[in-house]
Amino acid sequence: xxxxxxxxxxxxxxxxxxxxxxxxxxxxxxxxxxxxxxxxxxxxxxxxxxxxxxxxxxxxxxxxxxxxxxxxxxxxxxxxxxxxxxxxxxxxxxxxxxxxxxxxxxxxxxxxxxxxxxxxxxxxxxxxxxxxxxxxxxxxxxxxxxxxxxxxxxxxxxxxxxxxxxxxxxxxxxxxxxxxxxxxxxxxxxxxxxxxxxxxxxxxxxxxxxxxxxxxxxxxxxxxxxxxxxxxxxxxxxxxxxxxxxxxxxxxxxxxxxxxxxxxxxxxxxxxxxxxxxxxxxxxxxxxxxxxxx
Amino acid sequence: xxxxxxxxxxxxxxxxxxxxxxxxxxxxxxxxxxxxxxxxxxxxxxxxxxxxxxxxxxxxxxxxxxxxxxxxxxxxxxxxxxxxxxxxxxxxxxxxxxxxxxxxxxxxxxxxxxxxxxxxxxxxxxxxxxxxxxxxxxxxxxxxxxxxxxxxxxxxxxxxxxxxxxxxxxxxxxxxxxxxxxxxxxxxxxxxxxxxxxxxxxxxxxxxxxxxxxxxxxxxxxxxxxxxxxxxxxxxxxxxxxxxxxxxxxxxxxxxxxxxxxxxxxxxxxxxxxxxxxxxxxxxxxxxxxxxxxxxxxxxxxxxxxxxxxxxxxxxxxxxxxxxxxxxxxxxxxxxxxxxxxxxxxxxxxxxxxxxxxxxxxxxxxxxxxxxxxxxxxxxxxxxxxxxxxxxxxxxxxxxxxxxxxxxxxxxxxxxxxxxxxxxxxxxxxxxxxxxxxxxxxxxxxxxxxxxxxxxxxxxxxx
Numbered sequence: 001x002x003x004x005x006x007x008x009x010x011x012x013x014x015x016x017x018x019x020x021x022x023x024x025x026x027x028x029x030x031x032x033x034x035x036x037x038x039x040x041x042x043x044x045x046x047x048x049x050x051x052x053x054x055x056x057x058x059x060x061x062x063x064x065x066x067x068x069x070x071x072x073x074x075x076x077x078x079x080x081x082x083x084x085x086x087x088x089x090x091x092x093x094x095x096x097x098x099x100x101x102x103x104x105x106x107x108x109x110x111x112x113x114x115x116x117x118x119x120x121x122x123x124x125x126x127x128x129x130x131x132x133x134x135x136x137x138x139x140x141x142x143x144x145x146x147x148x149x150x151x152x153x154x155x156x157x158x159x160x161x162x163x164x165x166x167x168x169x170x171x172x173x174x175x176x177x178x179x180x181x182x183x184x185x186x187x188x189x190x191x192x193x194x195x196x197x198x199x200x201x202x203x204x205x206x207x208x209x210x211x212x213x214x215x216x217x218x219x220x221x222x223x224x225x226x227x228x229x230x231x232x233x234x235x236x237x238x239x240x241x242x243x244x245x246x247x248x249x250x251x252x253x254x255x256x257x258x259x260x261x262x263x264x265x266x267x268x269x270x271x272x273x274x275x276x277x278x279x280x281x282x283x284x285x286x287x288x289x290x291x292x293x294x
Numbered sequence: 295x296x297x298x299x300x301x302x303x304x305x306x307x308x309x310x311x312x313x314x315x316x317x318x319x320x321x322x323x324x325x326x327x328x329x330x331x332x333x334x335x336x337x338x339x340x341x342x343x344x345x346x347x348x349x350x351x352x353x354x355x356x357x358x359x360x361x362x363x364x365x366x367x368x369x370x371x372x373x374x375x376x377x378x379x380x381x382x383x384x385x386x387x388x389x390x391x392x393x394x395x396x397x398x399x400x401x402x403x404x405x406x407x408x409x410x411x412x413x414x415x416x417x418x419x420x421x422x423x424x425x426x427x428x429x430x431x432x433x434x435x436x437x438x439x440x441x442x443x444x445x446x447x448x449x450x451x452x453x454x455x456x457x458x459x460x461x462x463x464x465x466x467x468x469x470x471x472x473x474x475x476x477x478x479x480x481x482x483x484x485x486x487x488x489x490x491x492x493x494x495x496x497x498x499x500x501x502x503x504x505x506x507x508x509x510x511x512x513x514x515x516x517x518x519x520x521x522x523x524x525x526x527x528x529x530x531x532x533x534x535x536x537x538x539x540x541x542x543x544x545x546x547x548x549x550x551x552x553x554x555x556x557x558x559x560x561x562x563x564x565x566x567x568x569x570x571x572x573x574x575x576x577x578x579x580x581x582x583x584x585x586x587x588x589x590x591x592x593x594x595x596x597x598x599x600x601x602x603x604x605x606x607x608x609x610x611x612x613x614x615x616x617x618x619x620x621x622x623x624x625x626x627x628x629x630x631x632x633x634x635x636x637x638x639x640x641x642x643x644x645x646x647x648x649x650x651x652x653x654x655x656x657x658x659x660x661x662x663x664x665x666x667x668x669x670x671x672x673x674x675x676x677x678x679x680x681x682x683x684x685x686x687x688x689x690x691x692x693x694x695x696x697x698x699x700x701x702x703x704x705x706x707x708x709x710x711x712x713x714x715x716x717x718x719x720x721x722x723x724x725x726x727x728x729x730x731x732x733x734x735x736x737x738x739x740x741x742x743x744x745x746x747x748x749x750x751x752x753x754x755x756x757x
Contacts, residue, residue, distance in 0.1 A: 003543075010539035017536050109368070117372025118588055119559045121595035129572040138571040141537075210536045213563035213592035217370050221534045256540035262503055262530045 002134040007257035008250055009135030015249025016148035017207050021222070022229035022241040023155055024199025028075075030172040030236020031192035033093070034083060037100040039226065041107040042078075042197065043204030044219030046071040048111060050205040051214075054122050063122065064147070064205050071201015072194045078103060079193040104220060111216040119213040144206050151202065152242050158195075159238055168192055172236045173286075228272050234285025244283060247271065359401045359667060360426060361386070361654050364419065364434035364443070365457070366410030370534070370558060373588035374436050378457060379405060380641035381650020382433050383633050384626035385692075388651075389658045391629075392693030396662060397700070401430075403654075408439045415439035419446045430669055431657040433457070433650045437478075437509070444471055451669045453660075453676065455653025457646065459582070461509050466719045470673055472656075474714055474722045475649050476611050476741075478509025478581070479753055482554075483744045484609045484726035485510070485579045486517035488737065489552050494577075498527035498550035500541075500565070502557030510581050513753035514554055520751035526550050531557050531565060538565040539572065546573035553578035559589045563596035570597045575605045585610040585729060587640045594731065603731045612725035612738050613645040613711050622691035623651055623710040643733065645711065652709030656680060659695045659707055680714040680722075682706050 025039050049070045050063035086099050129136035137145075159165035170178040171188045179185045207222060208214040229248050233240025248268045255267040275283060363382055367375035382403050390400045406422050408415035415435065422429070423446070432454040435443050440458040447454045448468040456463070456471060459478035463471065489497060497518060501511055508530075515525065527548035529541050542565060545553065555578045557565065562584070569575060575597065584590065585608035594602040614620060624642065631638045641647040657672070659679040664672035679695065686706040689695040698705045707714065714722045723745065727738040748754045 006543060007540055010537065010543070013539065014535075014537050112368055112372065117368070117376065119563070119592035121563065121592045123595075126567075126571065126598050136572045138568065207536055211534070211560055211564045212567045212596040213560045215370070215372070215560065218534065218560065221370075222536065253537075253540050256538075257544065260530060261538075261541050262532050264535075265532060 003257055004254065005133060006135045007254045009132065009137070010257075011250030011253030012145060012246070013137065013141045013210070013249070014253060015246040016145045017203065017210055018225055018229050018249055019148050019242050019245035020151055020199055020206055021203035021226045022233070022245050023152065023238045024196040024203060025226050026230040026233065026236055026241040027155075027168070027192060027199070027238055028196040029230065030238075031168055031196075032079070032083075032189055034096050034100065035093070035227075037097060037223065038078065038104040038107060039200055040219035040221070040223030041104045041111075042071055042074050042200050042219070043207060043222070044111060044214070044216060045074060045107055046201030046204035047208040047214055047219065048115060048120070050201075051120050051122060051208075060122065060124065060205075060209065064202060067205035068198040068202040071204060072198035075197025075200060076190060076194045080190065108216050108220060115216065117215065119215050121213050122209060124209065124212075140209055144210060147202070147206060151199065155199075155238055164188070164191055225268070228269060232272050232275055232282055234282030237282065237284040237286075240282060240284030358399050358428060359395060359430045360428040361401060361403045361431050361433060361657070362422065362426065362429050363403065363405045363650070364408055364415075364422070364432050364439075364447075364454075365405075365436050366438055367405060367407040369410040370560075371410040371436070371438055373559075373586065374410070374438070374457075375405060375407065376588075376635040377586065377641070377644060377646040378433050378436075378650045380634050380638075380644065380647040381652075382654050383630050384623065384647075385651045385654035385658075387630045388622070388626040388655065388692045392691065393696050395658050395667065396665065397696075399667065401654075401658065408435055408443070410436070410438040412439050412442035415443050416446065419443040423447075423450045423452070430661070430667055431455070431654065433653050444468055451673070453657055453669060453673045455649070455657070457649055459509055461512075464719065464721065466721065468720075470669070472653070472676055472716065472720050474652055474656075474709070474711055474724070475645075476724050476726065476744075477721065479513030480723065480744050480748070481581045481609050481611075481726060482510035482512070482514030483517045483747050483751075483753060484728070484739050485554055485581065486514055486521055486523070487739055487743070487747060488607070488609065488728050489518070489554070489579060490521040490523060491737075492552070492577075494552040495522065496524045496526045496549070496551050498529070498545045498548055498553045499525055500527075500529045500531060500545060500553055500555050500557070502531045502533050502561050504533055504558065510554075510556065513748065513751075516753040517747055517751045518554075520747070531561055533558055533561050535561070535564065537568065539568050541565065542569040542572055545569065550576060552576060555579065556581040556583045558583075559592050562589065563592045566593060567596040570601060575601055577605050577607070579728075580606065580608040582608070582610040582645075582726075584608045585733070586644070586646065587637075590731060606731045607728050607736060609726050609728055611645045611649075611711065612727040613643070613648045615643045615735075618690040619708050619710050619712070622694075623648065626651075648710035652707075652711050652714065655692045655695075655709065656707060656714070658692055659699070659705065662696050662699045663705070677716045677720075679705055680707050680709075680716065682713075682715070 028036055046067040050067035053066045054063045129138055167183045167188045170183055171185050175185050229244040230241050233244030251271055252264040252268045255264040363378040365375040365378045366372055386403050394400050432452055437458040437460050440456050448470045453470050456473050461477055461479050464477050501508055527545045634641055660672045660675040661667050663679050664675040666672055686704040687698050688708055689698055689705050690708055695705050695707050716722050723741045725738055725740045728736040
């Protein structure tokens with residue numbers, strides 16, 4: 001029983017990281033219908049800038065803020081000056097996937113050229129574990145979970161209680177109808193990229209705080225897990241992504257605790273496949289009509 | 295039902311080309327072209343990276359003959375490439391300043407990025423063969439891509455001094471494949487011997503799931519159990535996860551006295567920092583995959599330098615850091631120090647750099663001995679310039695070897711890696727040394743000792 005409780009506790013740490021990233025990803029995809037494969041590399045770029053801040057002697061808190069700002073700015077710039085141009089030229093879904101993949105390769109290699117192939121480590125105060133029940137957590141892990149909880153709460157409030165959140169949900173549902181109702185969808189899309197980019201940047205710094213060491217490929221290697229959680233929760237459903245992140249994190253952790261850790265990804269993606277067979281739109285996905293790129 | 299008159303809505307023109315129109319349009323050829331052009335542009339940009347990222351070949355301008363370092367220079371194992379370059383640069387200097395091949399032919403080198411993935415490495419290798427007619431030898435490939443690319447280079451009759459410990463090559467049959475680094479299963483034997491010598495009796499085995507890390511496991515297991523040791527935990531770490539708490543908890547619960555360990559730097563930093571913070575570290579012995587600054591640096595930062603210094607030792611191929619061979623290496627290294635991957639100091643006593651250096655020197659001496667730069671001719675002379683045949687003169691540098699060959703003498707090149715003795719599988723087994731976190735020597739095991747344990751434990755039958 002202790003092992004199970006421990007594994008669930010450990011899974012929540014992984015879930016925290018996946019949740020922050022997956023909510024941003026699903027928000028981006030939900031509002032804009034662009035499957036942004038550069039998401040992981042924007043995470044990495046934000047982590048590198050956060051590292052520079054930390055290496056200059058500032059605390060991790062500054063790195064988190066700067067990482068979020070960098071992620072938001074980079075994502076907004078990518079949409080404004082690159083993706084939108086392709087969309088206006090008529091590039092459709094598959095074409096946009098190729099474009100984002102190209103951007104991913106470019107960002108990754110810019111980071112490699114700029115920083116080299118070495119691994120980098122944030123300056124984190126090392127301490128002992130803190131025991132919570134049968135599980136032990138490090139201070140960093142508790143901070144990561146706290147960041148995830150606060151971020152998810154803010155996202156929930158933002159999406160449900162603010163006008164911008166309502167406009168984003170309306171645009172995600174039906175962009176044409178939203179525009180007809182007076183929503184400036186261009187501005188909403190910009191806001192979606194900015195906010196989801198900030199979540200992306202924050203997730204990047206949080207990820208490398210957990211992995212401790214990182215390099216230019218760290219974020220892209222994490223992307224498949226992010227996409228899996230976003231799909232499992234339902235495209236465009238931020239709350240779904242949060243719950244899916246917990247499911248994926250806990251299942252992979254339990255698998256690692258009770259069997260060969262090599263099976264954890266099999267278990268995680270196995271759940272995704274089974275759920276999508278049962279509910280093709282994900283756990284909380286809504287039935288969609290035709291969706292294009294707004 | 296009466297028909298209704300057309301409304302204003304019916305008279306509107308069809309909805310086409312309006313801003314924010316969400317109706318699906320069939321893909322136009324223009325949109326496909328734009329998408330394809332962006333993909334090509336990205337690949338070209340990636341290939342133009344100065345680190346040879348994207349599978350391109352770059353490096354210094356080549357001379358008449360070219361040695362190629364074929365290794366990952368991008369991706370998760372990008373640090374491997376730097377160690378190969380660190381060896382070849384002094385070798386090129388030694389050859390060119392030792393008179394040149396056949397008395398006058400200078401050599402150059404270039405790097406070719408395999409990206410550390412067989413799927414990428416194969417087309418890159420094929421392209422390399424087509425675009426580099428002056429290539430006469432390869433330093434590489436590494437464990438990441440060797441099984442996929444060694445057959446390609448062998449079919450093209452290009453001698454390769456592979457820097458892979460994969461046990462698949464323990465009984466190699468490729469005539470152009472040469473290996474002067476010990477196989478992965480030998481490092482496991484050295485680790486078991488050291489742990490036994492330290493008096494440990496219970497161990498955990500924690501290895502990443504990549505091919506380079508798992509090579510040591512079978513022989514380590516056999517040797518450790520033969521020496522009376524118990525394995526109390528055996529964990530495979532999937533690489534680059536965000537957390538390994540469950541895996542760390544399992545190992546901690548088994549209370550091992552020592553941990554046998556290898557994984558890439560990111561995985562290692564994550565796992566060991568969590569193990570340290572949750573449960574405290576115990577002594578851990580790393581394979582030669584851990585005895586590089588690109589691994590020890592981030593891991594030491596992750597667990598704290600003092601803790602790392604206290605608990606870590608690593609096993610790596612033994613290469614003497616004194617004597618005439620080392621002096622020759624050191625002279626060449628110091629002459630080109632500014633060109634070495636930074637920081638240069640890490641390569642001065644790196645057995646990985648030694649292996650690259652010796653590989654190039656041996657091929658150059660083989661060309662001199664064969665009086666030919668034709669790869670099909672000089673390949674057979676590789677063992678002839680390194681074997682201790684009767685009357686052979688021991689030489690420790692390219693210049694000395696070339697002079698002796700010019701005088702009609704047989705030579706035995708003793709390299710920076712030590713005595714090189716190829717067996718029938720083109721492998722030169724060597725000894726191993728145990729080093730601490732500062733790369734200082736602790737103890738060493740000879741090839742004979744390792745061979746004896748291999749036979750006694752049955753580890754010889756692995757691979």
